[in-house]
Amino acid sequence: NAQEKNVVEKLFSGLLLSNRACLAQSITLTESTHPRKCLQARLLLRKALQHCKKCQEENKSYNFRIGLSGPPGAGKSTFLETLGKYLTSQGEKIAVLAVDPSSTTSGGSLMGDKTRMQELSRDMNAFIRPSPSSGHLGGVTRSTNEAIIMCETAGYRTVFVETVGVGQSEYEVADMVDMFVVLIPPAGGDELQGLKRGIMEHSHLVVVNKADGDLVQAALRMQYEYTSSLKFMRPISPNWKPKVMKVSSLTSEGIPELWAVMQEFHQTMVKTGELFETRRKQQRVWMWNYITQHIMQVFREDPRVKSHIQEMEKNVEEGLMTAGQAAEILLRRFVPDTVLS
Numbered sequence: 001n002a003q004e005k006n007v008v009e010k011l012f013s014g015l016l017l018s019n020r021a022c023l024a025q026s027i028t029l030t031e032s033t034h035p036r037k038c039l040q041a042r043l044l045l046r047k048a049l050q051h052c053k054k055c056q057e058e059n060k061s062y063n064f065r066i067g068l069s070g071p072p073g074a075g076k077s078t079f080l081e082t083l084g085k086y087l088t089s090q091g092e093k094i095a096v097l098a099v100d101p102s103s104t105t106s107g108g109s110l111m112g113d114k115t116r117m118q119e120l121s122r123d124m125n126a127f128i129r130p131s132p133s134s135g136h137l138g139g140v141t142r143s144t145n146e147a148i149i150m151c152e153t154a155g156y157r158t159v160f161v162e163t164v165g166v167g168q169s170e171y172e173v174a175d176m177v178d179m180f181v182v183l184i185p186p187a188g189g190d191e192l193q194g195l196k197r198g199i200m201e202h203s204h205l206v207v208v209n210k211a212d213g214d215l216v217q218a219a220l221r222m223q224y225e226y227t228s229s230l231k232f233m234r235p236i237s238p239n240w241k242p243k244v245m246k247v248s249s250l251t252s253e254g255i256p257e258l259w260a261v262m263q264e265f266h267q268t269m270v271k272t273g274e275l276f277e278t279r280r281k282q283q284r285v286w287m288w289n290y291i292t293q294h295i296m297q298v299f300r301e302d303p304r305v306k307s308h309i310q311e312m313e314k315n316v317e318e319g320l321m322t323a324g325q326a327a328e329i330l331l332r333r334f335v336p337d338t339v340l341s
């Protein structure tokens, strides 16, 4: 109706003007579960998607989505502040979206409550958005995927998606972005050692931070160690050889070189078409992720199913039934004629 349209029109024109308050409101709208707001969000997202598509086709200019992950204390917020200011000083508009998986599982937040990236957040060409705290990880990833579209509509052509830690849920971020970057400290100890394989398997770029002062030697060793391990990894993309670079987010040393490599990546992906191929695939996979998550939730919470889950789990654990039989019994309580194929 007219009123919904009005709200959406206003937000959309605000987005086109790069208005940060409108951008924040638009993202909040997509996070809402209120039916009316959901309708508004749907209308707004449709306009936003159309706009982004048109921009891409007309200007042949392509935005850049970068995922940044790394253990707590590696220096992610310092790094983003330094790189962010370097970019805005060159006239780029950048957005930083935080994803904090810990806030959904533990209620606490690994990113902490301290105000992060203070200087960058005052920069008119930067937009910083903390992690949506409500809901489960599926909700957070959906919000973030839609927040990316909103940022791009508002002209923030470089979007960083920052997540804390290195582990399963962090790698979900890799499936939202064009380039996945992991930031590590120069001396990681045993904990980091155990994560090394995972880091290398997912990253287009490993950045050793804190390469300054007393830590320069350690950073060099770390860079060497990761570079040699990379030789034994299966390539993550046919068009890109993963790299290991070192920077200091305190002194900005290595930051311009790092950005040059990131741009080289982006241009290569655009030129080869891999960027679009990957994005198409990502969107298809997310759609099925959301469907799977939702159906699983509905299934588990269905009263006819719920009351029998424990019993069936016990039956299969104790070998009284096969897993297939138990699954079929539960599924039939949900959809009567199910036959497991």
Ligand code: GDP
Pocket: 070, 071, 072, 073, 074, 075, 076, 077, 078, 079, 209, 210, 211, 212, 247, 248, 249, 250, 251
């Ligand atoms: P995050 O938890 O990954 O976001 O890490 P922070 O950005 O909060 O940084 C953790 C600590 O490392 C802070 O005390 C920073 O001052 C310090 N730090 C970050 N980057 C650098 C760097 O390039 N060099 C040095 N020496 N310290 C840094």
